[in-house]
Amino acid sequence: MASDDDPVPDMRGVALVDVLRAVADPIRLRIVQTLADGRQHGKCGTHWNFGVHKSTMTHHFRILRQAGLTRTTVAGRTHAIELRRDELDARFPGLIAALIAEPGGRSHRSAVGDEAYGRHPR
Amino acid sequence: MASDDDPVPDMRGVALVDVLRAVADPIRLRIVQTLADGRQHGKCGTHWNFGVHKSTMTHHFRILRQAGLTRTTVAGRTHAIELRRDELDARFPGLIAALIAEPGGRSHRSAVGDEAYGRHPR
DNA sequence: CGAACTGTTGGATGTTCGTCATACCGTCAG
């Protein structure tokens, strides 16, 4: 059943709709798209300068991990995150490939450095 | 920009994350999977006996249409719904194909006739 | 040791979402 604090849930227990819900967020989608290069990425500022708070990023990383999308390895005081590409491709063929092929069409909601992410600007 | 009551939004203005948000719901995902046979389907009881209210289905159909996934044609007093397969495949290659290949793995949340859909049983 | 760094945890808050119930409107059959 993959309890709440499992390091990574068993991919056989992951439903498609759970993966979709995890990826149906602008920030998390971009994380997955970035992670799709196969390499590991840190969790800190350099890569991910969305305009959100540190703990918000922790929240998104947890959502992705609990949905079975990512794996986290701890190295000293930095954590590295990685896409579970092989397992995902085995269970959901073509899904990741379809996610990383974001079309550049004239669409609102521009890229990262922009504002417009804050749902709760306060 | 595809105003709120457009019959169908322009596919060029549809972002991937919008499609994902539309599909990240158990009922709507099953609708899309069913619609993926290419045929038209009515909106009424026979096909879609999820355990939800009539107006809830209207809500889900509107989400799908506004996200650019479906097209509705009115025929007398019945409405037919249809997946915009060609346009979707052109803009998001492989996405629909990945969505309809739901793996049957040992997963919770069985098919339709079951309960477990009601998030708000009251 | 102590300070800086990296990340998590636990509220708190406002928004969005899925659902239902009721009322409403257009279409077709009698």
Place this chain on the structure above:
DNA sequence: CTGACGGTATGACGAACATCCAACAGTTCG
């Protein structure tokens, strides 16, 4: 015309969600 049918509109309600802030914990380095 009147009623049944198919579907929509509106409003309400609770759960889930994204976000922030402050406090905390493990690591590395001076």
